[in-house]
Amino acid sequence: MMKKSIGKLVLILLVAVVLFPVTVSNGVVEAGTDPALVDNMKKKSRQFFDMKDENGVTYNVYVFSNNEKKKVTGRSDIWAGASEGDIWYTGDYHIALRKKGSNVVHIQRYDVVGYEYNYTRKMIYLLSSKNIGQPDIISFSTTECSNCREARMYYIKDGRIERVKIKTDDDVDETLWYSEKPKVIGKNLYQSVVFTNTEDIGVHFNTYSFNPKTGVMTLIKTKSYINDQQELGDAIYKKWKASPAYVVN
Secondary structure, eight states: OHHHHHHHHHHHHHHHHHHSOOEEETTEEEOOOOHHHHHHHHHHOSEEEEEEOTTOOEEEEEEEESSOEEEEOOGGGOBTTBOTTOEEEEEEEEEEEEETTOOOOEEEEEEEEEEEEETTTTOEEEEOOOSTTOOOEEEEEEEEETTEEEEEEEEEETTEEEEOEEEETTEEESSEEESEEEEEEETTEEEEEEEEOSSSOEEEEEEEEEETTTTEEEEEEEEEEEGGGHHHHHHHHHHHHHOTTOOOO
16 A cells, blocks of 8 residues: 555655655645745746635645756747747646745645646636635646647645536536636636637637536536627627626626
């Protein structure tokens, strides 16, 4: 049993031991309390955010990798997900938390393995809350085609990073698909945009409700403008994108 637990944590321990003296408890690595080491953690991170849990408690969030490689998109590699000159970082990424005011960093159990991060396009981003009872959500997104992106999403619950699950009808998935990234439209409410360009050509506005207790984000409504309504849908989308407060009901 001990060998199995160590096996699951071996990669993350290799990362942590370089930066910190570590102890392991319940699958989370406690990565040290020395302020200098905590500062080193920030320097080692590819991205650094402040994130709140549903109670409004703020945590420093560190996204880092020990096998990161950098590349720049060349002219021959241009596609929907990359423009010439875009900077990319590729590797196995880890997430660490530090509660604001504490010097203890906890490296979390979730890893984003083999992630190709378009740094220029800011494909790691936060969905920030303005309400107590609604946590911030961090998204690791990728471009999959000309009109679709996929995001793995996480939030903080009880001092730990937890995975957001996406429920559509009777299906539960671990990624959100969209064309235009979601925006916060109310307490635990989000709206994203999906474009379709095959059978029903047009734009769809998807509204989701998030439950911080279960980690499930549920599709509760879709408003579509397709085929002969496509022109109207495009005009509404421009308003939606231009104004953070604009919501499609």
